[in-house]
Amino acid sequence: MLAAPPPTLLVIAKAPVPGRVKTRLTPAFTPGQAAGLAEAALADTLAALALVPAGRRLLVLDGEPGRWLPPGWEVVPQCAGGLDRRIAAAFAHAARLAPRAPALLVGMDTPQLDPAALAAPLSAAERPGADAWFGPAEDGGFWALGLARPEAGLAARLLHGVPMSTAGTGRRLLDRLASNGLAVRELPTLLDVDGPEDAARVAALAPxxxxxxxxxxFAPAPGPAR
Structure with missing residues (x-):
C-alpha cells in the first residue's frame, strides 16, 4: 500500500500594505495600524501552519513578499478575477505541484488558529472517507477549505460564481460540495478579523x-483620572 502523501497547505493573502488591507478596521485604526495588524495576523497564520505536517506550503499572495515572510514558504502570485476564481486557481496550482496530495487553503484573518485543528483532520489516520474539509466562520463565510482531490475542474465547479464575503457564502459553498457528492468533514468555527470588535475578541482568544x-x-492610552 502506498503511503498517504502529506497535504499541501495554502494561505491566500494580501501583502500588508497601508490602504490595501483591513480597510474595515479604519477609522478606528489608521491605515498604517490596520496594515500592522494584518501583518501580525498573517505572521501568526504562517507560524501556525508551519506546525502542521505538510509536503508543501504555498503563500498565494496579492502583492510582494516582505521581511514578514518566514522560510519554508513558496510564494505563488494570485491570478486575476474575483476571490472565487483566485481560490479555485490556487487549488489548481496545488494539484499541478502535487497531484496525489490533498490541499487545504486558509485565509489570513484567523490569527487565533490552533495548528492541532488542522493537523489531526489532515493526518493519514483521519483522512479516509473525507473528500473535503470545511471551516465555517462566525459571519457565515468560511476560513478554511480543503479538497482531497484538488483538481482544477472540481475546484472551478465548487467555487466559480459563489458570492464571497457575504453571510450566505458558507452555505452556498456547502451546497456546492454536497451537489458534487463530496463527503465533508467540518472544522471548528472561527471568528474572522473584519472590524475593530472582531480584533478585540480575537486578541482575547489568543493573548x-x-x-x-x-x-x-495600538490601543489608546487611558485618559487622566477624573
Missing part, C-alpha cells in the same frame, strides 16, 4: 499571539 501584541501597541 500570546503577535496579533494581540500589536493590538495592545
Amino acid at each position: 500570546g499571539s503577535r496579533f494581540a501584541a500589536r493590538l495592545r501597541e
Whole structure:
C-alpha cells in the first residue's frame, strides 16, 4: 500500500500594505495600524501552519513578499478575477505541484488558529472517507477549505460564481460540495478579523499571539483620572 502523501497547505493573502488591507478596521485604526495588524495576523497564520505536517506550503499572495515572510514558504502570485476564481486557481496550482496530495487553503484573518485543528483532520489516520474539509466562520463565510482531490475542474465547479464575503457564502459553498457528492468533514468555527470588535475578541482568544501584541501597541492610552 502506498503511503498517504502529506497535504499541501495554502494561505491566500494580501501583502500588508497601508490602504490595501483591513480597510474595515479604519477609522478606528489608521491605515498604517490596520496594515500592522494584518501583518501580525498573517505572521501568526504562517507560524501556525508551519506546525502542521505538510509536503508543501504555498503563500498565494496579492502583492510582494516582505521581511514578514518566514522560510519554508513558496510564494505563488494570485491570478486575476474575483476571490472565487483566485481560490479555485490556487487549488489548481496545488494539484499541478502535487497531484496525489490533498490541499487545504486558509485565509489570513484567523490569527487565533490552533495548528492541532488542522493537523489531526489532515493526518493519514483521519483522512479516509473525507473528500473535503470545511471551516465555517462566525459571519457565515468560511476560513478554511480543503479538497482531497484538488483538481482544477472540481475546484472551478465548487467555487466559480459563489458570492464571497457575504453571510450566505458558507452555505452556498456547502451546497456546492454536497451537489458534487463530496463527503465533508467540518472544522471548528472561527471568528474572522473584519472590524475593530472582531480584533478585540480575537486578541482575547489568543493573548500570546503577535496579533494581540500589536493590538495592545495600538490601543489608546487611558485618559487622566477624573
